[in-house]
Amino acid sequence: MVSVPLFALVDCNNFYVSCERVFAPKLRDEPVVVLSNNDGCIVARSNEVKALGVKMGSPYFQYRSLIEHRGVQVFSSNYTLYGDMSRRVMSVLAYFSPEVEVYSIDEAFLNLAGFATNTITDYGKKIRATVKQWTGIPVSIGIANTKTLAKVGAYIAKHSSKAGGVVTLLHPRYRERALAMTPVAEVWGIGRRLAPRMMGLGIQTALQLSRANERWIRKQMGVNGVRIVQELRGISCFPMQVARAPKKSITCSRSFGRPVTTLTEMQEAVAAYVSRAAEELREERAVVKELLVFMMTNRFNEKELQYHPHMTVTLPVATSNTGELIHQALQAVEKIFKTGYKYKKAGVIFTELLPENQTQMDMFDTTNRSRLGKLMAVVDRINTRFGSRSLQFAAQGITQPWHMKCDMRSPCYTTDWNQLLTVQA
């Protein structure tokens, strides 16, 4: 017998802020923000900061004076720390369900099909308490028959003071009440374009969306819209996805800490990004057949001359060798780089990925690929052990004056012996 679908969505509250607070407990009731790469945007806010009206994803400089005036603690993002904390949270969740789908750095779906529904909210509370106790991270949990409804539950749990962090939406009456409380813009899959359109057409809440005509939805929102509506009605259309699908592309791009104007610096930066992307490629046990290099001026500065070139390179043989990839990418850089512009950002995208054991040989290719592979494996091991860039290609540059800003980064408390937290007793 196939049991009724039952999902929990576990969502970490203000995740990056919570990670910083674990290691700086005195910030527990203080306003805190975490910035994006290059200290550009605000990507995580504590509740105190949300209450000040600071918008998610807004440019830091727009709120800088407010932030300073209110004594808000500011952190550059520390993805090494957040990635490690995320792994810890996910490993706790694995105790509570046979199937955990890690949906993002701060969210996971748990398959609870077959679990007793009359005690499921208490089970959710136990999960919540255990994650908090073992990792220090507070979470909100939604439990329902579909993933989209579980998301709604977690949204309500986060915003309701009496829910105790867990909201179950199994009873039709509760479900309707929850959907009526949820703005249509908060529904999973309704983004910044669709939300205003829906609202203009008289659909303000998730409940109204769930009652919309299916054919009309198909026309307005495509096939995915129909699935969303079905899910809101309690019919599961998005199953658990436990096995991680192989990646279809790998990107590495960064804004520069200051404008780049010379070919030499642009080449260094692109070489560094290729190197990072190639590490990920090897982690993925894949090789790449085609890559795209791009660079751009500051699109926000209307007074400056704009230039956003890109170039696609097809590699003679699919590879994951950093040296070869840098060589190819830098040729593209030379072709599209023009002097006279202030570049703000550059990047590389590996498209056309193949599993490394399916490499198509080129009969004119004389490179000894097995030796090259072993060399890269050794470099990766050394960099894992002694820190990234312990061994690097000269093309990446040594001082990297164009490197992004991250002046307010916290230590890597959990992944570097030299940065452990010290406690004075």
Place this chain on the structure above:
DNA sequence: TCTGGGGTCCTAGGACCC
């Protein structure tokens, strides 16, 4: 002065073929 980064999927429209 100062505006992130990394993904996936869907669709419309053009190119091309018969």
Place this chain on the structure above:
DNA sequence: TCTGGGGTCCTAGGACCC
């Protein structure tokens, strides 16, 4: 004036997610 029709494949752009 009148200017086929239908299928497939590819790609760019748009939408979404975190």
